[in-house]
Amino acid sequence: MQGLLGVSRVIDRVLATLAGIGGWMGFALVVVVCYDVITRYFGVPKPAGLNSTMIQEFEYWLHSGLIVFAIGYAYTRNAHVRIELLRDSFSNRTKHLIEVIGLLAALIPYAAIGLYLSWPFVKQSFISGEISKSQTGLSNLWIVKAGLLVLFGMLLLAGISQLIKSLAGLSGALGADEEEELLGGGH
Template structure:
């Protein structure tokens, strides 16, 4: 079990680093968005186009990266949306069991299905070197690849969560204080 918990810590570190990277991307996205707005109005005033389709798409792509790569980070921190009526009455071990079963029966199969069904479209996008139809638009195939990367990261974070929940259920480890306070609020 110790080897599995070590693997869980490695996966957690990977997604933690990605999450911290995303913090900075959020600031960059805000900067690009601000420039797009200011550039549009100042550009009209001076008669010069200060924004472009490429900059607008850059803002969208950065948002896509934040959303797609942030999903595993969100799962790691147990901040995903929950609608639990029954689980709020469960003790820590029962919650761990429900989370373990949910991960194994729903999260991982769903992510695998998304990867399987999107693979062909993404491969086709790479084959034709798909580009935005807008004038001056950006290539689409790299950002589409993040669909597979995102769901793969969700799978491995799901594996990490399953390992931790199994260990909690079996009484091998105790959830950390942050996790306990979050579970208490649920």
């Protein structure tokens, strides 16, 4: 079980690193929005052939990236909805069991199906050279659509990591601090 917990820790570190990238995308989003507002409302010219449509579409790309790169980490940090009113009265063993059932019945299959169904969508976008519907918009839309693959992949990794920890909790292999982090609710 300790080897699997090591795998879980590696997954958690990867998700935390990617969430950091998402955080920088959030910072870039703020900068780009400010730039967009200043150039649009104060008449500042846009350099290098940029236009308002391109900037606004890039804002959408950054916002998508922020969500995509943060979602797996957020799940491992218990930043998702739970029914705390009922759950708080359960024993830790019951909480672990509910987590295992939820991961195996919902999150992991959902992420796997999402990956499976997203791949043709992204592939077709890449092959066709899909561009913005706006004549002055961005090209290479497959990049933002590939975010679906990253999102579902990160959710799948987060689900696997949480499954390992929950199984370790069921077997009594988690330390008290790890168990509190896993079951604490994060709120």
